[in-house]
Amino acid sequence: MIQIKDLHKSYHMGSNSLHVLKGINFNVKEGELVSIMGSSGSGKSTLLNILGMLDEADEGEYILDGVPIKNLNEKTAARYRNEFLGFIFQSFNLINYKSATENVALPLYYKGIPRKERIAKAEHYLEKVGLKEWSHHLPSELSGGQKQRVAIARALASEPKVLLADEPTGALDTKTSYGVLELIQEINDEGKTILIVTHEDDIAHMTKRIVNLKDGVIINDSIVEQVRANQYV
Incomplete structure (x- = not known):
């Protein structure tokens, strides 16, 4: 589903250059549930941005569902x-004046449905x-956990090949976080490919594979025994 080969990314600031990703090799099979971990500055957000086509690598290959992702103009990337x-974001990214239903339906509008x-x-x-x-409530009338569930429904509505979740429990308390992970596990059980960026070890162990980044390189990539969230909910 995802193939990453020898991926490099640098950012230039004046005369200085910051080499953020230093030759990432990374494959994800269809139906996997993978967490990407790393401290601030490890490169995990840059990797997620490249996977999400919000940024582009300087070198290397990114192939998504058989399609090479390279030199895309903004219209094609979109x-x-x-x-x-x-996409599932830490801050939910819901539109405050639209109901839950309208928020979930928004990506479908852009597909011309x-x-x-x-x-x-x-x-x-x-x-x-x-x-x-x-469904008819505004985001201001929902709890944090409910807002994230709306965001997950919105991500699913366009029936994507892959879900990318950026710190999806970062703004939630522990109990609510586990409820959200229970839902993510159920979606993965149905066959959806999901990648989660997290800094929380307990959340990472609720996935099936943990990839650790440090200073722009993968230092560990291992299959783990998945902890089921429903035992804590």
């Missing part, structure tokens, strides 16, 4: 993002994440 990827079908799909995915009764 189309590929909408086709291949669903008719309004009636958009709303039906949005309500389906809200039911899937356990928020059917909250």
Whole structure:
């Protein structure tokens, strides 16, 4: 599903250059649930941005579902993002004046799907994440955990190949975090490929594979025995 080969990325600041990714080699099979860990400055956010087509590597290959991701103009990158990827953010990124249903339906608008079908799909995915009764509520009327569930429903609505989650529990308390991870595990059990960037060890062990980054290189990549979140919920 994802193939990364000898990926390099540097940022130039005046006469200085910061080499952030230093030859990353990384493959993800369809249906995997992988966490990417590393301290601040390790390169994990840069890697996620490249995977999400929000940034581009200087060298190396990135192939997503058989498609080489290279030298894309913004229009093509946006189309590929909408086709291949669903995003889950730490800060939810919901539109405050739109209901839960309208937030979930938004990516479908950009795909040109008719309004009636958009709303039906949005309500389906809200039911899937356990928020059917909250579909007409605004984000300000929802708890942190409910907002993240809306964000997950929004990510799923466009039926992406891969979900990319950037610190999805970073703004949540422990109990709520485990509830969100329970939902993510259930989605993965259905076959969805999911990558999670996290700095929390307990969250990482709720995935099936942990990739550790340090100073722009992978220092460990291991399959782990998955801890099921529902035993804590």
